Amino acid sequence: MSGRGARQLRDALLLAASVGVVVGVLSLRQSAAPSAPPALPAASAPAEPSPLPRGGEAEPAALDEHDAQAGCDFADHGFGVYERWRPLPLGRLLVPPARAIRADGGYDLLVHFHGAEPVRKQLAPKEFGLVIAGVDLGTRSSEYARALEGGGWDALLHAIDREVASAVGVAGARARRLALSSWSAGSGAIGRIIERGGGRIDALILLDSLYGAYVPGQTSLVPGQLAPYVALAGAAARGAPLFYLTHSETPTSGYASTREAATFLLGEIGAIPIAVTASGDGDPTGAAGPGADEAGGALRLTRMYDGGSLYVRGYAGAGPGGHCAQLRLLPAILAEHVLPAFDR
Numbered sequence: 001m002s003g004r005g006a007r008q009l010r011d012a013l014l015l016a017a018s019v020g021v022v023v024g025v026l027s028l029r030q031s032a033a034p035s036a037p038p039a040l041p042a043a044s045a046p047a048e049p050s051p052l053p054r055g056g057e058a059e060p061a062a063l064d065e066h067d068a069q070a071g072c073d074f075a076d077h078g079f080g081v082y083e084r085w086r087p088l089p090l091g092r093l094l095v096p097p098a099r100a101i102r103a104d105g106g107y108d109l110l111v112h113f114h115g116a117e118p119v120r121k122q123l124a125p126k127e128f129g130l131v132i133a134g135v136d137l138g139t140r141s142s143e144y145a146r147a148l149e150g151g152g153w154d155a156l157l158h159a160i161d162r163e164v165a166s167a168v169g170v171a172g173a174r175a176r177r178l179a180l181s182s183w184s185a186g187s188g189a190i191g192r193i194i195e196r197g198g199g200r201i202d203a204l205i206l207l208d209s210l211y212g213a214y215v216p217g218q219t220s221l222v223p224g225q226l227a228p229y230v231a232l233a234g235a236a237a238r239g240a241p242l243f244y245l246t247h248s249e250t251p252t253s254g255y256a257s258t259r260e261a262a263t264f265l266l267g268e269i270g271a272i273p274i275a276v277t278a279s280g281d282g283d284p285t286g287a288a289g290p291g292a293d294e295a296g297g298a299l300r301l302t303r304m305y306d307g308g309s310l311y312v313r314g315y316a317g318a319g320p321g322g323h324c325a326q327l328r329l330l331p332a333i334l335a336e337h338v339l340p341a342f343d344r
Helices: 003-032 065-071 116-126 141-147 152-168 184-195 227-237 258-268 292-299 319-341
Strands: 055-058 092-094 106-113 131-135 174-183 203-207 242-247 301-307 310-315
Touching: 092 116, 092 152, 106 116, 106 152, 106 184, 106 319, 116 131, 116 319, 131 152, 141 184, 152 174, 174 184, 174 319, 184 203, 184 227, 203 319, 227 242, 227 258, 227 310, 242 258, 242 319, 258 310, 292 319, 310 319
Parallel strands: 106 131, 106 174, 174 203, 203 242, 242 310
Antiparallel strands: 092 131, 301 310
């Protein structure tokens, strides 16, 4: 074979091999990619979600980790007074210095589902004196719900107590006050906890994290659903434990968005939100808080409701960026509402 013919044969083989690699990679990505959106954002349109195990409902899902990193850029100021993440059987833990733990072993605990690193980056430098557990379990609400089946929630709380006791050398450490928070698909864990009556919850924070199911063939929510949340909202409106609910304008496909779910919940308890115009003074309680500048118009307040210990806030952000921006609300919510409710 001539030199030219050999080169042609070599080039043809290289081209065939390259095509094979590309096809293989595309096939692998197609089989491994999540089938639906919102969550730590990037620029992608919502896809059709897969069904929940309970039947015809659709579940919210988060973007994959790469998209999360691309669309959700939080400045990292380190761990503050916290040494490092401590591993838990489910999730990981930040323990403050011993001075934040009472002499009797009591401590204030925040358990956050989905987005542990953005939470750490925002809260660790604040020195709120909170024990902070972060749980990341995947991109679908059902993954969080399954992890909290049976005794999963109680086991997690016991593991946190043991780790706090070991870290600070205080025997019998136990959570004195408990705040639960979730973002995006993390609501699957919250739903399982409250459905099963998971003990006393002193504050509940849902950051763009409450979704709903439609009546088959319609775009109205199934009557009677979200009952545990409706009960908690009604109790909070009467002054019971704090319930703080936020939503963006991020659309969903096949299930009710966080805006629709918030509207449904308010309607169930007979509450009417107040519209906030772009030229108004905004949220008088400062709900946007630190980080709002980085989020731009995504955290422009559009509506609000305050009643007793129930707070509902709607923001203008839509798409991945608007969804992600909701995590920036957590520090202000803790400082202005949760910690005061903890008798700090």
